[in-house]
Amino acid sequence: MNKIFVEKWKSQVKKGTLTFIVLNVLRNNEFYGYEFIEEVKKLTKIEIAEGTFYPLMNRLKKEDLVTSKWVEQESGIPRKYFTLTETGKNTLKKMQNYWEDLASSIKKISE
Amino acid sequence: MNKIFVEKWKSQVKKGTLTFIVLNVLRNNEFYGYEFIEEVKKLTKIEIAEGTFYPLMNRLKKEDLVTSKWVEQESGIPRKYFTLTETGKNTLKKMQNYWEDLASSIKKISE
DNA sequence: AATAATACATTGTTATACTATGTATTTTGT
C-alpha cells in the first residue's frame, strides 16, 4: 500500500519484461526454478518472486513456449527443468525485434 | 481475447514503460495530450491509446510528477498542456538509473 | 453534407507481478 512511486513503477516495468528475460535466459540453457531465480538475480540484479515465477512458467507452458521435465536428485527434492520449444525460440525473436526498437527509442528520447 | 501472444506481451511491456516515456518526453518540452500521442508515435513507433494516456496523466498529476494548465485557442477546443514538476524530474532520474541497468542486463543476456 | 481529424475524457475488461502462505527436504550454525 505504501510503496513509493518508483518501487511500484519497477514492479510494473517487470510486466512483460520478465517473460522476455525468462525466454532469453532459457535460450541457451536449461534451468530449474530456484536456480533460475538465483541466476537472474546475479546476472541482472532483478529479484523474481517465486509467486511470480511459477505461475509465469505455467503460462509459458500453456502457450507452448517452454516445456519442463522433472529430474530426480540423488538427495533432496526433485527439480523441474525448463527448456525453450521451437515456438518459444521463434516467439523470442519477434520479441527481441520489438525490444530493440523500444530500447533504442527510449535511449533517443532520454538524451 | 484472441490477440496472439506477442501482441499481448507488447501491451504488458508498455506497463511502466509508458510512464517512463511520458516523463522523458516531458523533460524538455511542454505537450498537450493529442500532440503528445502523435509525437511519441513519430519518435518511437509506439501507439498510445487515448484511453491509456489520459488516465495515466491523471495518475501522474495525483502523484505530483506533472502539472497541467488549460490553454485557450484562437479557434478550436482548448488544450491541456502538461509539464514536469521538480518531483517529476527527480523521480525520472531514479527511473533512468533502473532502466539503464535493466536495458544493459537484457542486452547482456540476449547476446 | 458527410467524413475525418483534432481534443479531452470515462467505464469496464484483461493480464500479470506481488504478498502471503503452504509443503517438504537438506544444510548450516551454535
Next chain:
DNA sequence: ACAAAATACATAGTATAACAATGTATTATT
C-alpha cells in the same frame, strides 16, 4: 542435537495499468 536458514515447488488473493469501446464537441477536408 536442535534451530534456523536455505533449497525447491506451488497456489490464492490483491493491486495496478494498458486497452477497447464509447462519449462529447469543434474544425478541416472532400
